[in-house]
Amino acid sequence: MQKEDLIQTHQRIEPYIHKTPVLSSRLIDEIVGATLYFKCENFQKTGAFKMRGATNAIMQLTEEQKQKGVVTHSSGNFAQALSLAALKLGIKAFIVMPSNAPQVKKDAVKGYQGNIIECEPTLVARENTAKEISQKEGATFVHPYNDNNVILGQGTACKELLEKQPDLDYIFTPVGGGGLIAGTALSALYFGNDCTVIGGEPFEVDDAYRSLQSGIIESNLTTNTIADGLRVQLGDKNFPIIQQYVKRITRVTEEEIVEAMRLIWERLKIVSEPSSAVALAAMLKEKNSFKNKKIGIIISGGNVDLNQLPFNL
Amino acid sequence: MQKEDLIQTHQRIEPYIHKTPVLSSRLIDEIVGATLYFKCENFQKTGAFKMRGATNAIMQLTEEQKQKGVVTHSSGNFAQALSLAALKLGIKAFIVMPSNAPQVKKDAVKGYQGNIIECEPTLVARENTAKEISQKEGATFVHPYNDNNVILGQGTACKELLEKQPDLDYIFTPVGGGGLIAGTALSALYFGNDCTVIGGEPFEVDDAYRSLQSGIIESNLTTNTIADGLRVQLGDKNFPIIQQYVKRITRVTEEEIVEAMRLIWERLKIVSEPSSAVALAAMLKEKNSFKNKKIGIIISGGNVDLNQLPFNL
Missing domain, CATH: 3.40.50.1100 (Rossmann fold)
Structure with missing residues (x-):
């Protein structure tokens, strides 16, 4: 870079x-x-700061990708950031969150109109669920940091x-x-x-x-x-x-x-x-x-x- | 005004x-x-905000008054404000505080080089002590708000x-x-x-x-x-x-x-x-x-x- x-x-x-x-x-x-x-x-x-990276990742998608939205797994700040960045840019965001995530974090994502998909609270379940959503919806996976x-x-x-x-x-x-x-x-x-x-x-x-x-x-x-x-x-x-x-x-x-x-x-x-x-x-x-x-x-x-x-x- | x-x-x-x-x-x-x-x-x-009023009150003193300093009674924000305003303007500040004031508030005043005089924790004691200091030192009394x-x-x-x-x-x-x-x-x-x-x-x-x-x-x-x-x-x-x-x-x-x-x-x-x-x-x-x-x-x-x-x- x-x-x-x-x-x-x-x-x-x-x-x-x-x-x-x-x-x-x-x-x-x-x-x-x-x-x-x-x-x-x-x-x-x-x-x-997560709002910066989330916004950039979404803006770098192709038009076709934008139409199908983005997906990530996060129960933290990146979940909110990707939701709001997607909302502002007029695309859908699917957020995979562990079922035991605090209600306040789920509410925050909903406040930015992110679509929450709950999964078992393990890393494997999170990754697999995100993969499923990606295949089903055609949404592009955006990693929180990698x-x-x-x-x-x-x-x-x-x-x-x-x-x-x-x-x-x-x-x-x-x-x-x-x-x-x-x-x-x-x-x-x-x-x-x-x-x-x-x-x-x-x-x-x-x-x-x-x-x-x-x-x-x-x-x-x-x-x-x-x-x-x-x-x-x-x-x-x-x-x-x-x-x-x-x-x-x-x-x-x-x-x-x-x-x-x-x-x-x-x-x-x-x-x-x-x-x-x-x-x-x-x-x-x-x-x-x-x-x-x-x-x-x-x-x-x-x-x-x-x-x-x-x-x- | x-x-x-x-x-x-x-x-x-x-x-x-x-x-x-x-x-x-x-x-x-x-x-x-x-x-x-x-x-x-x-x-x-x-x-x-107390810093604003304290600074103005001190700056309106005569040169003679400034030489003798200021006194107030407060255990709150005005005590710190008058101390720092006085420090910045190069004059002495005497702060009458009740003996039971929290140590953290006394430390804050000391941090701004205010001179603390302790008194009994009653309004009468505070007012009388401030009056005594004013007479003894010739310091001008500055009320926190009146x-x-x-x-x-x-x-x-x-x-x-x-x-x-x-x-x-x-x-x-x-x-x-x-x-x-x-x-x-x-x-x-x-x-x-x-x-x-x-x-x-x-x-x-x-x-x-x-x-x-x-x-x-x-x-x-x-x-x-x-x-x-x-x-x-x-x-x-x-x-x-x-x-x-x-x-x-x-x-x-x-x-x-x-x-x-x-x-x-x-x-x-x-x-x-x-x-x-x-x-x-x-x-x-x-x-x-x-x-x-x-x-x-x-x-x-x-x-x-x-x-x-x-x-x-």
């Missing part, structure tokens, strides 16, 4: 997404001893951040399936000025960290993290980009995630997901390495269950 | 405050059937909102001591285009509502509300402005406050105080009266204890 691909992607999706704000906090800067710029995708449509058009879309958040702050030394993102960090790494390469990308990952789902160590894609043995957006498996399209362009991945504990989340909520006054806090937690963990640097942090989203916050545990 | 006073106030304090953003939510607009613009003072310095310079400062939030959205039909604010709503009413009068100001007040501290009914300042028999910023007595400088320029005050229940707060957090993705939600709650309560109108809501602040959120109660 070249610089021109990212430029065209951004032009393509711009009418359908928000140019999200970049926030700062004097107090967080004092704690870190550096200058931090938070790119706030919690203010993005559907409350997460897709070059999705990766390019997610990269536009970093592009916007660098347009506002061109001289960032570092950018931190969370790492789940790898769509956000792969897109970010490409944008940093093409639009940054010697800008280094570092990932944050929970110890509890450290497949990307271990994959970088071993050189092959490793599996997660546990997904026991509060960062629900990151409980997924690294994609094989994302991995080589990460290998080539991401400096390293820093692992953080659950306590470090909650501590970073608290700092974001208390100081930036924004509602953001635990997954978002993983990027700041990674930065804080090694803050002495970043004194006086200019640092971007991608706040990935803000869809959080207010009834299950971790602060008073 | 004239239009020119507000214009000069805004010019005076502008270098020391943030021009806070105005946010919207498609979903909240759909629920209400109107177009809402939220003026987000939770992003203001010290996390609340002060024309404070009222003018608070009015600049509405002025900024109207500069961005000049054709608002209504503006809602919460009502505590009356500084914010009095300043807002003056700004709406001078800078609005037939713009009506309505207040929201908890049933549990409805002194302003009852004062408007009776024509004299009434006292609160209870202060048993989650909206901690509003647990104060209406000021006699604020009352006549409210009588003359505020259309009405709508009272809301504690449940309505929490429901509005949840909507703000979930949809606008911002951390804001229960007091802020009172303005939206008042609007929602009579939403059928505001169909297709353009409505401003002042989000007063975002200083909230994350360990004591009302959502999972």
Whole structure:
């Protein structure tokens, strides 16, 4: 994927997404001893950066494909994003969700007029159900992250951040399936000025960290993290980009995630997901390495269950 | 207070405050059937609109007064605001706080280099202690809301909102001591285009509502509300402005406050105080009266204890 691909992607999706704000906090800067710029995708449509990739993937379909719609399996932010992107572009979206997905997530998808198909709560059942829908309806399968058009879309958040702050030394993102960090790494390469990308990952789902160590894609043995957006498996399209362009991945504990989340909520006054806090937690963990640097942090989203916050545990 | 006073106030304090953003939510607009613009003072310095009034009050002091500093009694947002405004303007601030004030509030004041003087947790003790400090140090007493310079400062939030959205039909604010709503009413009068100001007040501290009914300042028999910023007595400088320029005050229940707060957090993705939600709650309560109108809501602040959120109660 070249610089021109990212430029065209951004032009393509711009009418359908928000140019999200970049926030700062004097107090967080004092704690870190550096200058931090938070790119706030919690203010993005559907409350997460996923809207960027979903919109780009749909817009790259042929007219014939568009007529038959799209299908994905997700119970998270990508389900909402694909539903809304499809709605805005006038095509059908089929969303395969596990039968035990929270009602609030189903309602959100319905709110964007996505067609929900329930399946057993296993990865095999999800994949098979999506395949069936794809065959039956002729709908094109769009993977939540293992897709070059999705990766390019997610990269536009970093592009916007660098347009506002061109001289960032570092950018931190969370790492789940790898769509956000792969897109970010490409944008940093093409639009940054010697800008280094570092990932944050929970110890509890450290497949990307271990994959970088071993050189092959490793599996997660546990997904026991509060960062629900990151409980997924690294994609094989994302991995080589990460290998080539991401400096390293820093692992953080659950306590470090909650501590970073608290700092974001208390100081930036924004509602953001635990997954978002993983990027700041990674930065804080090694803050002495970043004194006086200019640092971007991608706040990935803000869809959080207010009834299950971790602060008073 | 004239239009020119507000214009000069805004010019005076502008270098020391943030021009806070105005946010919207498609979903909240759909629920209400109107177009809402939220003026987000939770992003203001010290996390609340109080920074505006505190800054203006200090800047209106004589050079001699400035040399001797300022004193106030507050355990809330005004304590932090006066401390930071004084710090930025290079003068001393003495903050009288009840001995049982939460440590987090004392720490916040100390963070802005305010000098804390503790006293017994009664209103009489607070007032007497502030008087003693004023006499001993020669510091000028600045009231958190019953002060024309404070009222003018608070009015600049509405002025900024109207500069961005000049054709608002209504503006809602919460009502505590009356500084914010009095300043807002003056700004709406001078800078609005037939713009009506309505207040929201908890049933549990409805002194302003009852004062408007009776024509004299009434006292609160209870202060048993989650909206901690509003647990104060209406000021006699604020009352006549409210009588003359505020259309009405709508009272809301504690449940309505929490429901509005949840909507703000979930949809606008911002951390804001229960007091802020009172303005939206008042609007929602009579939403059928505001169909297709353009409505401003002042989000007063975002200083909230994350360990004591009302959502999972």
